[in-house]
Each structure stands twice: as C-alpha cells, then as structure tokens.
Amino acid sequence: xxxxxxxxxxxxxxxxxxxxxxxxxxxxxxxxxxxxxxxxxxxxxxxxxxxxxxxxxxxxxxxxxxxxxxxxxxxxxxxxxxxxxxxxxxxxxxxxxxxxxxxxxxxxxxxxxxxxxxxxxxxxxxxxxxxxxxxxxxxxxxxxxxxxxxxxxxxxxxxxxxxxxxxxxxxxxxxxxxxxxxxxxxxxxxxxxxxxxxxxxxxxxxxxxxxxxxxxxxxxxxxxxxxxxxxxxxxxxxxxxxxxxxxxxxxxxxxxxxxxxxxxxxxxxxxxxxxxxxxxxxxxxxxxxxxxxxxxxxxxxxxxxxxxxxxxxxxxxxxxxxxxxxxxxxxxxxxxxxxxxxxxxxxxxxxxxxxxxxxxxxxxxxxxxxxxxxxxxxxxxxxxxxxxxxxxxxxxxxxxxxxxxxxxxxxxxxxxxxxxxxxxxxxxxxxxxxxxxxxx
Ligand code: ASP
Numbered sequence: 001x002x003x004x005x006x007x008x009x010x011x012x013x014x015x016x017x018x019x020x021x022x023x024x025x026x027x028x029x030x031x032x033x034x035x036x037x038x039x040x041x042x043x044x045x046x047x048x049x050x051x052x053x054x055x056x057x058x059x060x061x062x063x064x065x066x067x068x069x070x071x072x073x074x075x076x077x078x079x080x081x082x083x084x085x086x087x088x089x090x091x092x093x094x095x096x097x098x099x100x101x102x103x104x105x106x107x108x109x110x111x112x113x114x115x116x117x118x119x120x121x122x123x124x125x126x127x128x129x130x131x132x133x134x135x136x137x138x139x140x141x142x143x144x145x146x147x148x149x150x151x152x153x154x155x156x157x158x159x160x161x162x163x164x165x166x167x168x169x170x171x172x173x174x175x176x177x178x179x180x181x182x183x184x185x186x187x188x189x190x191x192x193x194x195x196x197x198x199x200x201x202x203x204x205x206x207x208x209x210x211x212x213x214x215x216x217x218x219x220x221x222x223x224x225x226x227x228x229x230x231x232x233x234x235x236x237x238x239x240x241x242x243x244x245x246x247x248x249x250x251x252x253x254x255x256x257x258x259x260x261x262x263x264x265x266x267x268x269x270x271x272x273x274x275x276x277x278x279x280x281x282x283x284x285x286x287x288x289x290x291x292x293x294x295x296x297x298x299x300x301x302x303x304x305x306x307x308x309x310x311x312x313x314x315x316x317x318x319x320x321x322x323x324x325x326x327x328x329x330x331x332x333x334x335x336x337x338x339x340x341x342x343x344x345x346x347x348x349x350x351x352x353x354x355x356x357x358x359x360x361x362x363x364x365x366x367x368x369x370x371x372x373x374x375x376x377x378x379x380x381x382x383x384x385x386x387x388x389x390x391x392x393x394x395x396x397x398x399x400x401x402x403x404x405x406x407x408x409x410x411x412x413x414x415x416x417x418x419x420x421x422x423x424x425x426x427x428x429x430x431x432x433x434x435x436x437x438x439x440x
Contacts (some may be wrong), residue, residue, distance in 0.1 A: 001029050001030060001031065001210060001211055001212060002028070002030045002031075002211055002212050002213045002214070002215060002430070003030070003031045003032075003033060003202050003205050003206040003209075003211045003214045003215065003216065004024060004030055004031070004032050004033070004202075004215045004217060005032075005033040005034075005035075005095070005180060005198055005199060005201070005202035005214070005217060006033070006034050006035065006037035006217045006276065007035050007038075007198065007216075007218045008035040008036055008037060008039070008040070009038045009218070009219050009276075010035075010039050010218065010219065010276040011034055011035065011037055011122050011126070012038035012039075013037075013073070013076075014073050014076035014077040015076070016136060016276070017077055017125065017126060017129060017199065018077075018129075019276065020032075020126070020217075020276065021126065021129055021130055021133065021135070023047065023217075023276070023280060023306065024136045024175065025130070025133070025175070025280055028174075028176070029174035030104065030174075030176070031176040031178060031205055031209070031282065031307055032126070032173060032175070032176065032178070032180075032209075033068050033178055033179070033180045033198060033201055033202040033205060034119060034122045034123050034126060034177065034179060034180060034198070035119065035122065035181065035198040036117075036118025036119050036121065036122050036181070036393040037073070037118065037121070037122050040066070040117075040118035040121070040122075041115060041118045041181075041195070043062060043065075043066050043257070044066075044114050044115050044118055044291065045116060046062055047059050047062050047063055047066075047098065047114060048064060048106070048110075048111040048114050051101055051111075051114075052108040052111075052112075054104055054106075054429070056102050056103070059101075059102055060099065060187075060251040061101060062355060063098050063099060063102075066295065067091065070091045070095075071088060071091060073125070074087035074088050074091060074096050074125070077125060077129055078128070078129065078132055078368050079132065080132060083128055083132045085129075086128060087125060087128055088207075089168055090121075090125075090128070091121070091178070092122055093115050094120065094121055096312075097117070098117060098384060098398055101113075101114060101342075109189055109190075112189070112190050112191050112192055113149060113190045114144075115181075115182075115192055116179075116181075116182040116190050116192065117198055118181075118184050119142070119179035119180060119181050119198070120141075120179060120182070122179075123139060123177050123178060123179050123202065124139065126177050127139040127177050130175070130177070135175065136173040136174075136175065137173050137175040137176070137177055138171075138172045138173045138175070138176050138177070139176075139177045140163075140167075140172075140176055141178070141179065142178050142179040142180070142181075142182050142183060142201065143179075143182060143184055143190065143230065144162060144166055144203075145158075145162035145163040145165075145185070146159055146163075146182065146184070146193075146201060146204065147158055147159060147162070147164055147183055147184050147185070147186075148182035148183055148184075148186065148191060148193070149186050150186045152185075152191075154183075154193075154200075154204050154263075155186075156207075156208070159204055159205075159208050160208040160209075163205065163208050163209065163272065164208070164209070165208070173238070174407075177439060178201075179198075179201070179203070180197065180198025180200075180201035180202060181193055181197045181201060182201075183201075186231050187306060193259075196257045196261075196271075197257060197270050198257075198338060199216055199257035199259075199260040200259045200263075201259045201421050201435050202214055202216060202256050202260065203259075203260035203261070203262070203264050203271070204263050206263065206264060206267070206269050206271075207263035207264060207266060207267040207269060209295055210269070211269055212269075213269065213270050213271070213272055214260075214264055214269055214271045214272070215269070215271075215272045215273075215274050215277045216260070216271065216272070216274070217254075217273075217274045217275070217369050218255055218273065218274075218275065218276065219274040219275065219277055220236075220275060221236045221254055221278060221281045221283060221284075222236040222237060222238070222273045222274075222275070222281075222283040222284030223237045223240060223245065223248060223253055223256070223273060223284045223297065224236055224237065224253075224297070225237055225296065225297040225298065225432075225436050226297065226298045226299075226428055226431070226436060227252065227253070227298070227300060227428060227433045230300070230424075230428055230429075231298075231425075231428050231429050231432050232242070233432075233437075234432070235298055235359045236281075236283070236284060237284055237296060237383075238282065238284060238285065239284070239285050239286075239287070239290040239291055240284060240285075240286045240290050240296065240297075241286070241287065241288060241289055241290040241413075242261050242264065242265040242271075242286060242287070242288060242298075243411065243413050244290060244296060244380050245261055245271070245284075245286045246258060246261040246262075246265075247299075247328055247378055247380050247411070247413055247414045248299045248378070248380055249261060250301075250378075251299045251300065251301045251376055251377075251378035251416070252299040252300045252301040252302075252376075252378070253297075253299040255273060256271075256273065259288070264286070265288070268288055270285060270286065270287045271285075271286040271287075272284070272285050272286070272352055273286070274339050281348045284401040285337045287342055292382045293381065293439070294381050294382055294390055294393075294439060295379060295380075295381035295390070295393075295394075295431075295435050295439060296380045296381050296382075297379075297380045297381075297436075298377065298378065298379050298380070298428055298431045298432065298436070299377075299378050299380070299386045300375050300376065300377045300378065300424050300427075300428055301336075301350065301375060301376045301378070302375045302376040303350055303373075303419055304348050304349070304350050304375055304376050304377075304418065305345070305348065305349055305350070305352050305355065305370060305371070305372050305374065306338065306347070306348045306370070306374050306404060306405065306418060307347055307348070307349070307358070307359070307362070307368065307369070308344055308346045308369040308370075308371075309324055309344065309345050309346075309362055309366045309367070309368055309369055310343060310344040310366050310367045310368075310369070311343065311344070311363055311365055311366025311367070312343060313335070313365070313366065320339070320345075320365070321345065323365060324345060324347075324362065324365060327361040327362055328347075328349070328358065328363070331354035331357055331358050331359060331361075332354070333349050333351050333353070333354055334349065334350075334351065335347045335348065335349060336348045336350060336376060336416075337376060337405055337407045337416055338407070338416060339406065339407060344366075346404075348374065348376065348405070348418060355370075371404065371420075373420065373421045373422070374404060374418050374419065374420060374421060375408045375418070375419055375421050375423075375424040375427075376416050376417070376418055377413065377416065377418075377419060377424060377427045377428060377431070378396055378414055378415075378416045379415045379416070379417075379419050379431060379435075380413055380414055381414075381415075382412070382413070383408070383409075383411075383412050383413065383414070383415060384412045385409075385412065391408055391415065392429070393435060394400075394415050394435065396434070397430050397431050397433075397434035397435045398417060398427055398430060398431070400426070400430065401417075401419055401430065402419065402420065402423060403417050403418070403419060404417075404419060404420070405417065405418035406417040406418075
C-alpha cells in the first residue's frame with residue numbers, strides 16, 4: 001500500500017481537487033493524506049489572532065469571507081444539486097463551530113481546534129466528491145489515530161495500533177482519505193504537528209503501516225540542486241539518500257518537512273517527491289543510499305543568529321563546552337552550527353525566543369558577541385573522509401563571499417558556511433555556477 005500526501009496548493013481549488021481525485025482513482029489501494037486548501041490555515045491563524053486580541057468583529061469578518069469562499073468551492077466542485085447541498089450543509093456546520101469561539105475565552109487549546117478545521121474541510125470535500133463520482137472511499141479522521149505524547153513527540157505505538165484498527169474496520173474501502181497535520185495530544189485534546197506538518201503525518205502513517213512508498217505531491221518536480229526562488233536554472237535531483245534529504249530539508253529546501261525523513265528512514269520506506277502539475281515526471285526518490293556525486297545540492301536557511309563566547313578559561317580546560325550547551329538546553333533552544341578554537345566557541349541558533357536569557361546566562365562564562373541576520377548555506381555532497389580536493393573546491397567557489405563560520409566533518413554529506421544574509425544570494429549563485437554547473 002502507498003501513502004500519498006497532497007499539499008495545500010495541490011488541493012487549492014475545485015479544479016485542483018478534481019485533478020487529485022483523478023490521480024488517486026486508479027483502483028490501487030492507498031492512503032491519501034491532505035493538507036488544508038492553500039491559504040486556509042493562514043486564515044485560521046488570522047482568526048485565532050483576532051480572538052486572542054478580543055477583536056470579535058474582525059474575527060467574524062474573516063470567518064465570513066472564508067465561508068463565502070468555501071461556498072464558491074462547493075458549487076464549483078460538485079456536479080449534482082444533491083452534493084452541492086450536502087457540501088454547503090457541511091461548510092455551514094464548520095463555520096457555525098468557528099463562530100462559537102467568538103464569545104468564549106480563547107486559549108491555545110481552542111486555537112488548535114480552530115486550525116484543525118482546514119484539513120477537516122479539505123478531506124471531507126474530497127470524500128464527498130469521490131463519492132459523487134461513484135468512487136468507493138473511506139474517510140478516516142486523523143483524530144482517531146494520530147497522537148503526540150507529553151513531549152510533543154509522535155506516540156508511535158498508539159498511532160500504529162489505532163490506525164491499524166481503523167483500517168481493519170469492516171466496510172473500509174481500499175482508498176482511504178485522511179487529514180495531515182492534525183492529531184490529539186497526550187490528554188486527548190485536538191493538537192497538531194506544527195505548521196507544514198502534513199508531510200510528517202504522511203511519513204508517520206507510512207511508517208506505521210510499513211507502506212511500500214510514501215509520496216509527497218507538491219507543485220515542483222522534486223528537490224532541486226539549488227533554491228529556485230533565489231538562483232536561476234536549477235535542476236531537479238533524481239535520487240537522494242535519507243541523510244542528504246534531511247540536510248536539505250532542514251537547511252531550507254521548503255519542499256519537504258525535515259521531520260518527515262526520520263520515520264521513513266527508521267522503517268526504510270522510499271519517499272518520492274512528485275509534481276501534481278506533471279504527474280508523469282519521475283520526481284525525486286529518497287532511499288537509504290543514493291548514487292554518489294561530488295556535490296549534489298545547495299540550500300540555505302535565513303534568520304540565523306550567531307553567538308560567540310570568548311574566554312581564556314577555555315584554554316586547556318575541560319567541561320567548558322558542557323556548561324555552554326547546558327544554557328541552550330535549559331532554554332530549550334536547538335543549536336545548528338558550532339565552531340571552536342582554544343579561546344572561543346561560536347554557535348548559531350534560529351530560534352531567538354529566549355535570546356536575552358541565553359545571553360544573560362552565558363555572560364558568566366566569557367565575553368559575548370552576537371551577529372544577527374545571518375544565513376547558513378549548506379552544501380550537500382559526498383565529503384567522505386579521505387577524499388581530497390572537494391573542501392577546497394567549495395571554499396574556492398566561495399572565494400568572494402565573506403564567511404563567518406565553516407562547519408566541515410560533522411557528517412560525510414555536508415559542509416555548512418555562515419554568511420551575512422545580504423551575501424546569501426551571491427554564495428548560492430557562486431556555488432551553482434562554479435561547482436554545480438561545472439560538474440554537469
Ligand atoms: N495546513 C497546515 C499548514 O499550512 C499543514 C500543512 O499544510 O502541512 O501548515
């Protein structure tokens with residue numbers, strides 16, 4: 001059985017829902033995971049923001065506009081009066097529910113319930129549309145099986161047991177429709193896997209049922225060898241390993257949620273990125289191993305803050321780094337890159353929620369310098385130990401870009417450099433021209 005996930009733009013209009021319905025109706029058993037129609041989750045966030053600020057009328061206006069849009073979708077989606085009626089009734093129920101929050105106190109828990117409606121709508125509309133076309137399918141609510149634990153990590157055992165139970169229910173068809181993103185938490189409340197989490201849902205579902213393949217359908221023909229939004233003439237990569245894909249996803253390639261690699265890798269399930277606009281395209285295949293190539297791709301992550309801690313106490317001392325890392329652990333802030341010398345350590349973070357507290361706690365260990373507005377440029381390739389020349393080629397390609405930090409040797413797949421945000425484009429373009437294109 002395959003798991004196919006379709007992103008927001010792939011189901012972004014009645015026409016796009018028709019195309020996806022056509023794609024998934026080939027008679028083969030599959031689980032189809034849907035995002036909310038594009039823009040919906042952002043609008044639900046906007047509604048929640050109004051409710052937090054107690055701007056009731058503003059919230060009602062945004063709800064009203066979204067509702068009107070969905071009535072239009074319903075009339076364009078269905079062919080028969082009966083289904084147009086059924087669709088409208090369903091939309092009305094959802095929006096009555098959304099309006100019920102306007103006169104209540106609003107907490108994060110309610111926000112989660114509000115955000116869940118986007119995926120509930122897209123999957124229900126798809127379920128009805130397939131039904132109208134006479135295509136047997138079963139809608140399974142992710143709230144019946146998808147769950148995170150107290151640390152907000154997926155509860156693998158619960159997910160597997162409950163999903164399998166749902167799938168085994170008598171009368172369940174071989175075409176399953178379910179929601180991405182939404183889940184319940186350890187207390188049974190509605191929660192989610194964080195923004196962009198539908199890919200993660202698909203990977204967790206795929207791992208739970210030991211799927212034959214997990215397909216992530218978007219609007220681009222796979223992972224590109226550089227960021228097409230920044231650099232011209234990028235090319236799709238046909239094959240990546242789990243590690244390479246994880247590095248690219250984490251360091252900015254927006255096509256895949258970084259967390260989604262881990263469940264697939266754990267169960268060794270191939271992940272294929274496919275293009276809804278060009279379904280015959282082979283896309284990018286991600287498996288345990290991939291054909292070696294010197295340099296495969298470049299990605300970049302903006303909004304990075306670099307922190308340097310300079311201290312003569314570090315000289316020949318042990319335990320210094322542990323103390324520094326403990327500060328970040330205490331403030332639940334992940335570190336991305338590290339570079340050390342005998343008298344200083346530099347590291348980068350992308351979450352600055354607790355920056356002031358972190359800096360305050362670090363001050364007792366040395367002099368602190370902070371550089372904001374930096375970017376990590378990540379070069380993914382085959383940097384296996386013992387290979388010569390490749391590191392030099394990367395640095396040569398970056399000869400005209402000021403580098404703040406370099407990380408090499410952390411893994412065999414990656415060299416990362418830290419640059420000022422304003423130099424990011426040049427770094428990425430130079431790497432494309434001097435390395436990627438030269439390799440072709
Ligand atoms: N709809 C959610 C979001 O926009 C989840 C997803 O699309 O992956 O973040």
